Amino acid sequence: MFADDAPAKDIKTPRINSEIWHNGQFIKWDDARVHVMSHVLHYGSSVFEGIRCYNTKRGPAIFRLREHMRRLMNSAKIYRMDHEFTLDQLCNAAVGLVGRGGLEQCYLRPIIFRSLDEAHPAFGVNPFPNPLVCYIGAWDWGKYLGDEAIEKGVDVCVSSWNRLSPNSMPAMAKSGANYMNSQLIKMEAIKNGYSEGIALDDRGFVSEGSGENIFLVHEGRVITPPLSSSILPGITRDSVIQICRELDIPVAETGLQRAALYVADELFFTGTAAEVTPIRSVDKIKIGEGTRGEITARIQKAYFEITKGERPAPVESWLTYVNETKVSVPPSNGHHGDSAFAPTTNATEAKINESFLTVGTE
Numbered sequence: 264m265f266a267d268d269a270p271a272k273d274i275k276t277p278r279i280n281s282e283i284w285h286n287g288q289f290i291k292w293d294d295a296r297v298h299v300m301s302h303v304l305h306y307g308s309s310v311f312e313g314i315r316c317y318n319t320k321r322g323p324a325i326f327r328l329r330e331h332m333r334r335l336m337n338s339a340k341i342y343r344m345d346h347e348f349t350l351d352q353l354c355n356a357a358v359g360l361v362g363r364g365g366l367e368q369c370y371l372r373p374i375i376f377r378s379l380d381e382a383h384p385a386f387g388v389n390p391f392p393n394p395l396v397c398y399i400g401a402w403d404w405g406k407y408l409g410d411e412a413i414e415k416g417v418d419v420c421v422s423s424w425n426r427l428s429p430n431s432m433p434a435m436a437k438s439g440a441n442y443m444n445s446q447l448i449k450m451e452a453i454k455n456g457y458s459e460g461i462a463l464d465d466r467g468f469v470s471e472g473s474g475e476n477i478f479l480v481h482e483g484r485v486i487t488p489p490l491s492s493s494i495l496p497g498i499t500r501d502s503v504i505q506i507c508r509e510l511d512i513p514v515a516e517t518g519l520q521r522a523a524l525y526v527a528d529e530l531f532f533t534g535t536a537a538e539v540t541p542i543r544s545v546d547k548i549k550i551g552e553g554t555r556g557e558i559t560a561r562i563q564k565a566y567f568e569i570t571k572g573e574r575p576a577p578v579e580s581w582l583t584y585v586n587e588t589k590v591s592v593p594p595s596n597g598h599h600g601d602s603a604f605a606p607t608t609n610a611t612e613a614k615i616n617e618s619f620l621t622v623g624t625e
């Protein structure tokens with residue numbers, strides 16, 4: 264049954280950026296606090312992103328920054344969070360944070376959430392009276408599923424928990440509340456001795472891992488579940504689809520039965536944190552040769568070369584080189600009225616990205 268000695272921690276956080284970006288200014292890590300009665304703590308009202316910044320020969324480079332910030336704005340729009348930040352301001356803030364922090368590589372965590380107006384406190388479910396705040400933190404994060412996993416692959420299970428159903432909690436929004444579902448999937452997997460769990464959607468089709476999209480390789484074709492399988496529209500997933508096209512590997516979005524996982528030639532996860540991680544077994548059934556497959560290795564190699572700036576991205580540049588990107592940086596803890604980081608009075612410029620509307624073919 265459940266092992267009591269299952270690891271409580273699956274990550275290491277060796278180095279943390281000493282500053283946090285908050286609503287237009289840089290504040291000290293220790294000053295980034297919220298009130299315990301904030302709406303977000305009680306009702307899960309946050310949307311966030313996870314972005315990697317890679318160490319390249321040209322200094323730190325943020326991977327697909329605009330796409331991540333656009334998804335953040337889309338997530339906020341879905342939850343009627345009418346904040347005043349623009350895409351450019353959020354991108355500039357991320358570049359400024361990395362530039363000031365001195366970490367040559369890191370993981371960036373922008374978050375927008377509903378906090379507490381202490382002068383006019385509101386405690387109900389109705390989120391509208393609660394002010395919106397935005398923070399961006401950063402830390403150096405190693406391989407999410409372990410260093411060995413990238414080469415040898417991970418052992419995973421199919422979760423007894425289903426992924427969210429589209430008309431209860433939209434999986435296409437990266438909201439904090441969705442990660443209660445992810446935590447159920449992850450905890451069950453860890454307690455049973457697996458690295459990760461794969462959730463099925465509410466119809467029983469393969470959806471995704473607790474924090475990764477999934478790909479299957481069958482007879483030379485690469486297949487991934489469509490957005491209609493309640494997945495997060497992963498930016499790594501999109502990168503891998505584009506890499507497959509460039510490598511002339513046929514790729515399709517198709518609904519997958521659970522059993523298709525067991526008979527796949529190769530399986531792998533994709534995600535900002537997990538990058539491209541092979542899966543070597545599912546429910547103790549060996550996948551292919553039980554190690555990283557040939558097509559997975561080709562895709563992984565291309566992905567790592569692109570993120571290190573050693574290979575051009577398939578379409579346009581996917582890297583924002585921090586040391587080569589000019590942004591005006593406000594003084595620490597200073598006023599931000601005129602700065603490029605200040606919120607503007609423009610309404611949010613988020614538009615639902617067309618690819619977010621695609622449900623894919625099944």
Ligand SMILES: Cc1ncc(COP(=O)(O)O)c(C=O)c1O
Pocket residue numbers: 313445471472473474475476494495496497498499500533534535536
């Ligand atoms: C539930 C879930 N699915 C998929 C992904 C992969 O998305 P991305 O490649 O944009 O990081 C993530 C990670 O953010 C996730 O949490």
